[in-house]
Amino acid sequence: MTDGALLLQAAADSTRAYGEFPVIGARAFIWITAEVHLMFAAFVLGVPMFAVVTEAIGIFGGDERYDRLSKEFTRLLLVAYSATAIWGAMLVFGLSTLYPRFWAYLTAIFAPSMWAYAALFLVESFTLYLYYYGWDRWKKGRAKLGHWTLGILLNLWGTIVMFIANSWLTYMMSPPRDITPTTDPTTIKLWHAIANATWMPINVHRVIANVVFGGAIVGAYASYRFLAAQSDEERAHYDWMGYVGNFIAMSALIVLPFAGYWLGREIYQYDQSMGITMMGGFMSWLWVIQAFLIAVLFLTGNYYLWIGMGRIPGAERFRPYTKYLLIVLVLGAIVWGTPHTMIADSKELAAMGGSHHPFLGALGVMSAKNTAVNLMILTTFLSFLLYRRANTRPVVPWARGGTIIQGAMFALAAGVVLFYGIRGYFVEAIVRIGFSVYQVLAVLSCIVFVTVIDVLMARGAQSLGTIQWGKMPPRSQYALFILAVTFTWLMGLMGFARSGIRQYWHVWQVMQDTSKYAATPALGYASKMISLCVLIFLTLVAFVFWLGGLAEKSTFVASGERQGGGRHVGH
Amino acid sequence: MTAPALRRSATHPFWQAVGILVIAYIVVVWVVPLLPGSAIVPKSVVLQYMVTVLVGVLIYVSDNEERWARFKEPIEAVLAEPRLRVVRAVLLVVVTALVGLVAYGQVATTVAAPPNLRSIHPAPPAEITFRGRSITLTGLENPLRAHPESLALYLAEGKGVYYRNCLPCHGDHLDGQGHFASGFNPLPANFQDNGTIAQLTESFVFWRVAKGGPGLPREGTPWNSAMPKWEDFLTEREIWSVILFLYDQTGWTPRTWEKTGTGDGGRGTGHD
Numbered sequence: 001m002t003d004g005a006l007l008l009q010a011a012a013d014s015t016r017a018y019g020e021f022p023v024i025g026a027r028a029f030i031w032i033t034a035e036v037h038l039m040f041a042a043f044v045l046g047v048p049m050f051a052v053v054t055e056a057i058g059i060f061g062g063d064e065r066y067d068r069l070s071k072e073f074t075r076l077l078l079v080a081y082s083a084t085a086i087w088g089a090m091l092v093f094g095l096s097t098l099y100p101r102f103w104a105y106l107t108a109i110f111a112p113s114m115w116a117y118a119a120l121f122l123v124e125s126f127t128l129y130l131y132y133y134g135w136d137r138w139k140k141g142r143a144k145l146g147h148w149t150l151g152i153l154l155n156l157w158g159t160i161v162m163f164i165a166n167s168w169l170t171y172m173m174s175p176p177r178d179i180t181p182t183t184d185p186t187t188i189k190l191w192h193a194i195a196n197a198t199w200m201p202i203n204v205h206r207v208i209a210n211v212v213f214g215g216a217i218v219g220a221y222a223s224y225r226f227l228a229a230q231s232d233e234e235r236a237h238y239d240w241m242g243y244v245g246n247f248i249a250m251s252a253l254i255v256l257p258f259a260g261y262w263l264g265r266e267i268y269q270y271d272q273s274m275g276i277t278m279m280g281g282f283m284s285w286l287w288v289i290q291a292f293l294i295a296v297l298f299l300t301g302n303y304y305l306w307i308g309m310g311r312i313p314g315a316e317r318f319r320p321y322t323k324y325l326l327i328v329l330v331l332g333a334i335v336w337g338t339p340h341t342m343i344a345d346s347k348e349l350a351a352m353g354g355s356h357h358p359f360l361g362a363l364g365v366m367s368a369k370n371t372a373v374n375l376m377i378l379t380t381f382l383s384f385l386l387y388r389r390a391n392t393r394p395v396v397p398w399a400r401g402g403t404i405i406q407g408a409m410f411a412l413a414a415g416v417v418l419f420y421g422i423r424g425y426f427v428e429a430i431v432r433i434g435f436s437v438y439q440v441l442a443v444l445s446c447i448v449f450v451t452v453i454d455v456l457m458a459r460g461a462q463s464l465g466t467i468q469w470g471k472m473p474p475r476s477q478y479a480l481f482i483l484a485v486t487f488t489w490l491m492g493l494m495g496f497a498r499s500g501i502r503q504y505w506h507v508w509q510v511m512q513d514t515s516k517y518a519a520t521p522a523l524g525y526a527s528k529m530i531s532l533c534v535l536i537f538l539t540l541v542a543f544v545f546w547l548g549g550l551a552e553k554s555t556f557v558a559s560g561e562r563q564g565g566g567r568h569v570g571h
Numbered sequence: 572m573t574a575p576a577l578r579r580s581a582t583h584p585f586w587q588a589v590g591i592l593v594i595a596y597i598v599v600v601w602v603v604p605l606l607p608g609s610a611i612v613p614k615s616v617v618l619q620y621m622v623t624v625l626v627g628v629l630i631y632v633s634d635n636e637e638r639w640a641r642f643k644e645p646i647e648a649v650l651a652e653p654r655l656r657v658v659r660a661v662l663l664v665v666v667t668a669l670v671g672l673v674a675y676g677q678v679a680t681t682v683a684a685p686p687n688l689r690s691i692h693p694a695p696p697a698e699i700t701f702r703g704r705s706i707t708l709t710g711l712e713n714p715l716r717a718h719p720e721s722l723a724l725y726l727a728e729g730k731g732v733y734y735r736n737c738l739p740c741h742g743d744h745l746d747g748q749g750h751f752a753s754g755f756n757p758l759p760a761n762f763q764d765n766g767t768i769a770q771l772t773e774s775f776v777f778w779r780v781a782k783g784g785p786g787l788p789r790e791g792t793p794w795n796s797a798m799p800k801w802e803d804f805l806t807e808r809e810i811w812s813v814i815l816f817l818y819d820q821t822g823w824t825p826r827t828w829e830k831t832g833t834g835d836g837g838r839g840t841g842h843d
Contacts, residue, residue: 272709273694280692281788295623299630306634323631330627334620340766344613345686346756352610354747354758356766359609360616365766429770429826475633 017101018515026098027517028529033094035492035533036540037087041165042206042491043080043541045158046214047073048128050248052151059144069241070151072548073218074132079544081125099515102506108185109193110168117164124157159207166202167194172507173498174198174270181510197270201263208256213487215249217541218242220484223477224545226470236470242480243308249483250301250384254377254447258440267501274508278501285523286497288339291369293490295333298376300482302329305387307476313465315390322386328379335372340364362425370436371421374443378413381447385454392461402457406450413446488537492530500526584642588628595624615686684756693787693794695778701802710828711774715811722815729816732809736801745820755797762821769823773814776825780810 021029051070058066095103107114131150138147174197179188222242229235268275277283306322309315341355341364342348349355362368385406396402420435427435502508504518512518521529580586599620604611612620632642649655649662697709715725733741740759742749747761760767768776778786784796801810818825 271697273696276692276694281694284692296626299626303630303634306630310636319635322634326627326631326634330623333623333627337619337623338616342613343615343686346684348611348613348686349756349758350753352613354761354764356764357610357612357616358764359603359606360612361764361766428824430828473636473639 017099019098019100021094021098025517026094026515030091030094030098031529032533032536033087033091035495035530036537037084037091038495039488039491039533039537040080040084040087040540041162042210042213043217044077044084045155045162046210046212047077047080047217048151048154048158048214049211050214050218050245051077052148052155053248054244055148055151059148065237065240069244071132071135073221074128074135076221076544076548077128078132079547080541081128083540083544085121099506102511102513105185105507105511106168106171109171109188109190112190113164113167113194117161120157120161120164124154124161127154127157162206162210163199163203166206167196167199169499170196170199170202173274173502174267175507175510179510181512183510198263198266201259201266205256205259205263208252208259209491211252212249212256213491215245215247215252216480216484216487217245219245219249219480220541221245221545221548223480224542225549226472226477227474228549232470235472239311239469239472242477246301246304246480246483247384249487250380253297253301254380257373257377258444261436261440271508274501277503278497282520282523283497283501284341285339286493288337289527290490290493290497291333291336293486293493294373295329295336295376296486297483297490298380299329299333300479300486302326302380302383304476304479304483305383307473307479309387309390310473311468311471312387312390313468314392315387318386318390322383325379325383329376332372332376332379335363335368336376338363338368365425366436367421367424367432370424370439371417374417374439375414377443378410378417378446381450382410385450388454389458391464391467392458393464394457394461396457396459399457402453406453409446409450413442416442485534485538488534489530492533493527496526496530583645584632584638585645588632588642591628591631592621592624596621613686695775696788699778699782699786701781701807708774708778711772711777712828713773713777713811713814713825715808715815725812725815726819728809729812729814729819732805732813733816736804737813740797745817757795759798762817762823765823768817768821768825771826772828773811773818773825776814776817777810780805780814 018026020026024032051073054066054073055070058064058068058070127150131147131154134147134150138144171193176192176196179193219242222238222245226235226238226242229238264275264279267278279287302322302325306319309319309322338360340361342352342357342360344352344355352358356364394402417439420439424432424435500520503520504513505511506513581590596617599612599617603609631638633639649658695708698705698707700706715722718725738749739751740749740755741747741762742752742759745762746764747759749759752759762768779798781800781802783798783800784794785800787794787796805813
């Protein structure tokens with residue numbers, strides 16, 4: 001942007017470009033409303049995905065527990081929808097009164113999409129009302145399938161609404177290159193602005209992340225109800241629900257880093273400066289915190305499974321091996337969290353000859369990080385496999401051979417990951433970047449093929465006993481809480497990284513922020529704001545959970561009422 | 572302690588946990604610095620590693636009911652059993668003193684400069700002006716490499732430029748250990764390290780040499796870099812030739828630009 005254009009813009013700003021909000025200021029108000037709105041939006045998008053999948057399992061698998069589980073969550077959605085709308089309204093009022101010039105600019109480009117957004121939100125809300133209130137009426141046969149279709153539509157509307165909102169924020173981040181500060185916004189074609197460089201990567205990343213978030217929230221709700229349960233039967237129901245939530249969250253989490261990698265790559269492709277600011281520049285410390293939090297997710301998810309083995313007859317065969325999995329995860333977490341540029345005092349800096357450690361610095365680069373995270377994903381998958389197999393013994397004649405092949409696949413995948421991880425140190429950067437693709441492909445192939453073999457091998461497997469749902473110590477439930485809190489925190493943190501790399505631009509290199517809040521906040525301040533948003537959201541969610549228990553009694557189904565009462569998830 | 576008692580302790584989860592933490596601390600604080608070419612591990616990293624190991628240890632002792640019950644035995648005994656009254660009293664004193672010491676260590680004033688949280692990769696602009704002329708950095712290659720027949724000449728020129736201008740800070744070995752180096756914080760860049768020019772495109776190095784400390788971006792300040800703005804003293808060709816010399820002398824290969832297939836010369840992704 002030329003200095004002349006900047007001056008013109010500054011002059012234009014003198015005519016009420018910005019408003020002010022009492023006490024906390026305009027930026028903090030927008031920050032809190034946008035963040036909490038987004039978290040609720042993730043809730044109302046993630047949970048319906050969960051609900052429609054569990055309803056389908058209930059319909060096609062004939063297990064009524066899934067149907068009741070699905071309904072219980074849809075009930076929570078009604079309140080969560082109101083909260084989403086209220087926070088969304090606060091955000092829009094905030095933008096139009098505190099950032100009127102910027103808001104006018106966005107509406108000049110995106111007005112038709114905003115009308116479509118409002119219309120779809122209306123349709124989505126009424127689909128939800130039909131979905132929930134029609135539950136008991138459309139219960140059997142074709143009517144039930146019709147009801148399930150409503151659930152699918154609910155997800156469809158929600159996803160389109162999210163895609164529309166994503167186009168606005170991605171435009172702010174990566175406006176098409178032919179748009180300059182002097183471009184009249186009314187001349188910008190709507191689709192041209194929507195289909196910007198980071199729109200689709202964010203869409204994909206957020207859809208997967210919403211599945212993870214939905215699962216985690218379900219897990220947290222189940223753990224809350226488990227801890228408050230009065231009877232063993234109720235405990236068994238919520239233990240099972242927590243397991244399902246955790247399973248879905250962890251399964252989707254495994255693919256989430258790949259979507260994130262694509263988004264990161266698109267940001268670099270769009271603007272190298274933006275990419276370096278995010279990953280190597282002053283925002284790089286956020287990634288060390290992110291590494292910590294993701295390590296917490298992996299460790300906690302595995303911990304929950306390992307404790308869960310205590311309630312599965314036959315699991316004692318596998319328990320001695322979990323400590324080796326733990327060692328891999330801890331070493332992976334150490335490597336992943338090792339910063340490239342270390343915080344050190346002057347004496348330590350002098351001893352190291354700079355802020356790179358001469359030995360540990362090797363763990364701070366991409367080759368080491370990719371290797372660590374891929375091995376952690378493989379380890380988590382192995383945990384799931386052991387858990388899944390815990391109370392069965394395969395009877396197919398090729399069971400032994402199949403297990404050996406599975407073991408070989410794990411060894412091969414780990415070998416490929418390690419080979420390219422080490423080789424990455426000896427090749428130039430451009431080749432090294434390509435290696436991560438081979439590592440990811442090795443891990444994904446292993447997951448797919450091992451799962452296929454496992455499903456085939458489980459046919460007619462001998463049962464070693466049924467899972468004793470509910471026989472879980474309370475600390476396992478706190479693990480589920482940790483997962484939900486960590487996911488929420490990560491959303492706030494990474495959302496700040498994505499949004500903060502715009503720095504002092506409302507729209508990157510097109511419209512500058514000339515308000516007194518233009519400076520990018522320091523990381524300490526940002527962390528406090530993010531934590532505050534997480535706290536507000538979780539407090540409100542706790543209220544929603546409490547309402548869920550208040551409105552109706554819990555929906556657990558006593559064993560006599562169940563169809564196929566001996567069924568167990570994942571077995 | 573007798574051999575059977577030792578064996579009992581070695582299989583007891585509580586003492587296993589203590590043992591793992593002690594061994595991890597010894598490895599991080601004393602063994603890692605002894606490795607060839609290594610150095611002391613900064614306190615911030617020691618803390619980070621120890622917290623990770625502690626979490627791992629807590630997971631180990633509590634992911635199994637029986638192990639968790641055994642792990643808690645000595646803790647509960649110390650807290651409740653009358654025969655361990657003395658141990659309890661000693662622990663009370665030691666823990667209180669330890670907390671006091673840590674608190675004192677946190678608030679006591681020292682003469683040392685506080686640890687600096689500094690980002691090492693400033694983001695380069697897409698375009699710079701060099702003595703009034705615009706240069707696009709994205710996709711830019713070292714123009715001197717287009718004349719392989721004259722490389723020896725350029726290298727000799729670059730060597731001269733380096734020894735006349737860069738030596739006092741970046742050193743004879745290009746390792747950031749020049750005569751003036753100890754006077755700077757941050758230290759001058761060590762070009763032999765695989766984390767500096769080895770990770771960068773030549774256009775990035777050109778930008779850093781041409782614009783120096785004053786040209787560093789606004790975000791991530793204060794940079795405190797003493798690097799001069801060399802465009803005031805060197806010509807464009809001199810800067811490119813000294814860059815050739817840096818890569819030739821250290822043996823590193825400059826980072827190349829990624830080909831996007833769009834025919835625009837490609838863009839760098841800048842990943843590590």
